[in-house]
Amino acid sequence: MKRNFVNTMALLAGMSLLVSGSVSASDAEGSSGSGETPTLVVANWKGYGADEEFGAARFEELYNCKVEFVYFNSVEELYTMLQTGGIGNIDVALPSTVYTQTFRENGMLEPIDTDKISCYENLMEAYLNLPEATGESGEVYALPWTWGTTSLGYNPEAVTGEITSWDDLYGEAYKGKVAFFDDYVTALMTSAIHTGQNPSDPDNLDLEAIKNDLLALKENVRTYWASYDDYLNPYTSGEVVIGNMWAGTATQLMNAGTPCNYIYPEEGTVGYVDMWCIIKDTDCYDLACQWLDFMCGEEFQYNFATVEGNAHNTVNENVYAKLTDEQKAAVWALEVPSKVYMQPVLSTEQQNEWLEVWNEVKAG
Amino acid sequence: MSKGLKIFLKIWMFLGFAFLYIPILVIIIMSFNGTAYGMFPFKFTLEWYPYLFTKSELLPAAVLSLKFSLTVAVSAIIVGTMAAFGMQSMPERFRKGLNSAFQLPITIPWLVQGVSLLLILNLLGIGRSYFGMFCGNVICVLPYVVMLVLGRFAMADRTPEAAARLLGAGPVRVFFDITFPMIVPGVLAGGMMAFIVCFNSFCIQYYLAPFGVRTLPVEVFTLIKTGYKADLNALAALMIMISLAVILLLNRMGYSGTSLFAAGTKKGKMHHD
Amino acid sequence: MKKEKKKNPFRIGSLWAGPSVLMLLCLSLVPLIMLLGFSFMNGNIMNGVFPGWTLENFRKMFSGDTFSKLMGKSLGIGALVTLICIVISYPIAWGIAKVAKPHNRSMFLMLIILPFFTSQLLLIYAMMMILQSGGILMTLLNKIGIASNGTSILYTPRAVILVLVYEYLPYMILCLYTSLESIGDNLVHASRVLGANTFRTFVNIVFPMSIPGLLSGILLVLVPVCGSFAESALVGGPNGMMVGSLINSQYNTVLNMGYGAALSCVFLIILSIIMGVIRLLVNCAEKRIGGDTE
Numbered sequence: 017m018k019r020n021f022v023n024t025m026a027l028l029a030g031m032s033l034l035v036s037g038s039v040s041a042s043d044a045e046g047s048s049g050s051g052e053t054p055t056l057v058v059a060n061w062k063g064y065g066a067d068e069e070f071g072a073a074r075f076e077e078l079y080n081c082k083v084e085f086v087y088f089n090s091v092e093e094l095y096t097m098l099q100t101g102g103i104g105n106i107d108v109a110l111p112s113t114v115y116t117q118t119f120r121e122n123g124m125l126e127p128i129d130t131d132k133i134s135c136y137e138n139l140m141e142a143y144l145n146l147p148e149a150t151g152e153s154g155e156v157y158a159l160p161w162t163w164g165t166t167s168l169g170y171n172p173e174a175v176t177g178e179i180t181s182w183d184d185l186y187g188e189a190y191k192g193k194v195a196f197f198d199d200y201v202t203a204l205m206t207s208a209i210h211t212g213q214n215p216s217d218p219d220n221l222d223l224e225a226i227k228n229d230l231l232a233l234k235e236n237v238r239t240y241w242a243s244y245d246d247y248l249n250p251y252t253s254g255e256v257v258i259g260n261m262w263a264g265t266a267t268q269l270m271n272a273g274t275p276c277n278y279i280y281p282e283e284g285t286v287g288y289v290d291m292w293c294i295i296k297d298t299d300c301y302d303l304a305c306q307w308l309d310f311m312c313g314e315e316f317q318y319n320f321a322t323v324e325g326n327a328h329n330t331v332n333e334n335v336y337a338k339l340t341d342e343q344k345a346a347v348w349a350l351e352v353p354s355k356v357y358m359q360p361v362l363s364t365e366q367q368n369e370w371l372e373v374w375n376e377v378k379a380g
Numbered sequence: 381m382s383k384g385l386k387i388f389l390k391i392w393m394f395l396g397f398a399f400l401y402i403p404i405l406v407i408i409i410m411s412f413n414g415t416a417y418g419m420f421p422f423k424f425t426l427e428w429y430p431y432l433f434t435k436s437e438l439l440p441a442a443v444l445s446l447k448f449s450l451t452v453a454v455s456a457i458i459v460g461t462m463a464a465f466g467m468q469s470m471p472e473r474f475r476k477g478l479n480s481a482f483q484l485p486i487t488i489p490w491l492v493q494g495v496s497l498l499l500i501l502n503l504l505g506i507g508r509s510y511f512g513m514f515c516g517n518v519i520c521v522l523p524y525v526v527m528l529v530l531g532r533f534a535m536a537d538r539t540p541e542a543a544a545r546l547l548g549a550g551p552v553r554v555f556f557d558i559t560f561p562m563i564v565p566g567v568l569a570g571g572m573m574a575f576i577v578c579f580n581s582f583c584i585q586y587y588l589a590p591f592g593v594r595t596l597p598v599e600v601f602t603l604i605k606t607g608y609k610a611d612l613n614a615l616a617a618l619m620i621m622i623s624l625a626v627i628l629l630l631n632r633m634g635y636s637g638t639s640l641f642a643a644g645t646k647k648g649k650m651h652h653d
Numbered sequence: 654m655k656k657e658k659k660k661n662p663f664r665i666g667s668l669w670a671g672p673s674v675l676m677l678l679c680l681s682l683v684p685l686i687m688l689l690g691f692s693f694m695n696g697n698i699m700n701g702v703f704p705g706w707t708l709e710n711f712r713k714m715f716s717g718d719t720f721s722k723l724m725g726k727s728l729g730i731g732a733l734v735t736l737i738c739i740v741i742s743y744p745i746a747w748g749i750a751k752v753a754k755p756h757n758r759s760m761f762l763m764l765i766i767l768p769f770f771t772s773q774l775l776l777i778y779a780m781m782m783i784l785q786s787g788g789i790l791m792t793l794l795n796k797i798g799i800a801s802n803g804t805s806i807l808y809t810p811r812a813v814i815l816v817l818v819y820e821y822l823p824y825m826i827l828c829l830y831t832s833l834e835s836i837g838d839n840l841v842h843a844s845r846v847l848g849a850n851t852f853r854t855f856v857n858i859v860f861p862m863s864i865p866g867l868l869s870g871i872l873l874v875l876v877p878v879c880g881s882f883a884e885s886a887l888v889g890g891p892n893g894m895m896v897g898s899l900i901n902s903q904y905n906t907v908l909n910m911g912y913g914a915a916l917s918c919v920f921l922i923i924l925s926i927i928m929g930v931i932r933l934l935v936n937c938a939e940k941r942i943g944g945d946t947e
Contacts, residue, residue, distance in 0.1 A: 396822075615775075
């Protein structure tokens with residue numbers, strides 16, 4: 017009996033030693049945040065440009081500070097994060113058009129002093145002064161960083177005929193070989209475009225028609241993808257030959273070995289703009305402005321637009337002018353889409369309604 | 381038992397264990413595969429292991445999970461053992477009622493448990509936090525500890541305690557010298573279950589972990605959804621090796637699996653093994 | 654006569670259970686009651702502002718057939734997974750308890766627990782690797798000629814069932830083992846001597862005595878499976894959505910806490926009723942067949 021007891025104590029002691037050992041090991045690797053160097057807390061998607069070598073690491077070098085990342089998996093998560101303690105802790109964040117307006121209206125953002133942004137003049141007109149990012153009296157609340165589309169991609173070796181329209185996803189031709197984005201906003205918008213409606217005008221949409229349209233599409237869908245990986249495997253093995261995807265996905269798929277063509281269907285395509293904004297009550301406003309300047313500036317934007325296999329569209333005029341045709345083709349920006357529908361701002365009821373439709377389609 | 385039945389059982393058992401272990405073997409093999417996503421052709425490489433220790437996000441998440449689960453397990457052991465001990469002093473009906481009450485966190489799906497706790501924490505203003513995650517995990521593993529320690533109490537012979545008290549030992553002495561060693565297998569089993577359940581508990585941690593904090597299950601889920609590299613395999617292989625070592629060590633020290641999982645009452649058995 | 658002496662142990666000793674009871678109340682019972690309250694809430698509480706009471710959530714849930722369809726599917730998958738686990742686990746648990754040599758038993762049990770030590774999600778991911786087209790299983794089936802090139806059962810409800818069985822099998826085996834191990838060898842031997850064949854021995858002796866383990870096994874498998882959403886999200890494909898995903902989308906996609914709470918409550922009630930029915934049925938069967946009741 018006593019031997020058991022002693023053994024137990026020894027075991028517990030051993031385990032606690034092991035744990036404290038690994039604790040000190042992991043603590044030695046990473047440094048704890050507070051120090052004399054100012055820290056900028058950045059909220060972003062994981063692996064989305066800012067945490068590359070030419071991003072945060074370079075910024076830390078240039079401005080002698082520390083950059084700490086907080087990652088989110090969806091913009092809703094970012095919203096909740098900010099509401100439950102993020103304000104005051106997070107300094108800059110990257111919402112997309114949809115939520116920029118929500119953040120602004122809820123007083124979660126600081127106006128950006130454009131005098132402190134040296135590259136402001138060089139940003140493309142089309143993405144400046146978007147209504148979501150502009151305040152009552154013209155203050156700028158967010159800076160565009162990159163834009164993108166969720167358009168039609170396909171494997172030219174596996175499809176017959178020319179692909180020019182969203183119609184090609186439906187019908188018998190590619191039954192069971194379609195991949196579709198599992199995001200209720202994109203899904204409903206794409207379907208709206210297909211049924212001839214204007215997705216950027218959510219108040220006038222026929223949701224019933226959209227639901228039936230999506231249910232018809234579901235017959236053909238092999239998988240609803242949520243990330244690049246969901247695409248890679250079925251695509252390279254030939255299970256999926258066509259579907260909607262981001263431009264970056266198309267590039268990555270090509271680099272993974274299976275050819276991929278990315279086109280903008282004639283009916284129009286869904287677009288988004290990701291914007292940097294400064295969160296209210298930040299304790300390092302100037303550093304935040306410098307971050308925005310860096311992110312939209314020539315050096316970073318050029319790297320961002322030309323990095324091998326994971327390039328993104330630039331919003332900086334000077335950078336766009338420097339790109340070769342090849343590089344533009346790599347981000348599928350040689351041919352500009354005719355009609356791009358930006359994601360609209362939805363009221364809470366509309367969000368719930370749209371999600372309800374999407375859940376009905378998925379469950380049905 | 382007939383020979384045919386024995387052979388059938390042995391084959392069935394072999395197939396069952398094979399089913400359980402083939403994916404694990406696949407992971408271990410794939411941790412040496414240079415081709416991404418575990419696809420063929422197979423290229424032998426050792427690169428994932430150093431990657432795991434230097435650039436990967438998985439190891440910090442695993443260490444965090446380890447620390448956290450240990451904390452939760454220890455707390456659950458303490459509170460659970462106290463509960464089982466206290467329940468010995470209660471009248472039969474009350475004890476049964478409390479026992480059923482303790483089944484509650486297991487009976488309700490963890491999704492609901494996590495979500496309801498999140499709502500309350502939001503209301504209190506605490507929201508997602510280490511404290512919240514700790515509470516959620518502790519309440520989910522507590523039933524296991526209580527169940528296993530109670531089982532041990534039920535199975536145990538109480539006369540040594542009575543004898544000790546008769547001989548004049550105070551309650552503290554009785555507890556440490558007699559009661560505790562008797563229930564130690566139950567406490568250990570409970571602690572082990574608590575650790576395992578907390579280590580794996582995806583639902584609770586997904587809802588209650590502070591944003592930006594990633595414990596292992598949440599990290600793996602995120603990686604699978606957004607893009608993983610084969611260091612995931614390396615981590616899994618390492619974890620399996622370590623667990624195997626711990627199990628062998630425990631076995632050496634005399635804690636056999638059978639005594640940990642022995643039933644509360646033995647029906648129709650003539651000897652103890 | 655002895656009443657006074659009996660009262661004392663109850664009061665003092667049982668105080669030890671105090672902290673755990675407190676935890677149970679605060680962390681489990683109270684949140685559940687509040688969940689019921691939240692389900693009448695209209696949306697989300699943000700910045701301390703309460704959005705108001707409404708019956709809208711329940712109306713929405715029962716007007717369309719999304720919830721009922723998903724609930725049915727989840728229960729169906731749960732039942733199937735549990736049944737498959739039971740069928741697979743009985744021989745294995747019996748084998749470990751009776752056929753394996755005593756000094757091997759420990760090793761077998763530890764082998765069953767070992768997969769738990771790797772995060773369950775890693776195991777799902779391992780299954781995905783095996784099941785994917787181009788992966789091991791499909792390549793094998795391809796060579797044999799059963800499956801054609803470029804297909805897989807991944808992204809179908811079948812894959813969800815397979816993965817769930819894989820995840821929860823150890824729980825069922827352990828629970829059954831705990832009960833089966835306590836059945837005395839002499840009982841089985843006696844039944845054989847008296848002329849019963851294997852089947853009758855099982856039905857009349859083994860099964861009734863394994864009921865406590867069976868019930869805990871069902872509890873530990875059915876409940877989590879019905880509420881799972883990670884597996885169906887990863888391998889379920891377009892038709893694999895379960896009710897857990899619906900609830901999850903309310904909390905993580907649109908922040909509609911009220912609706913999410915309402916869904917959770919109804920889900921919980923339905924599940925509890927089913928568990929109660931199962932318990933009743935199993936106990937009835939036990940009484941009919943004969944054997945010890947707890």
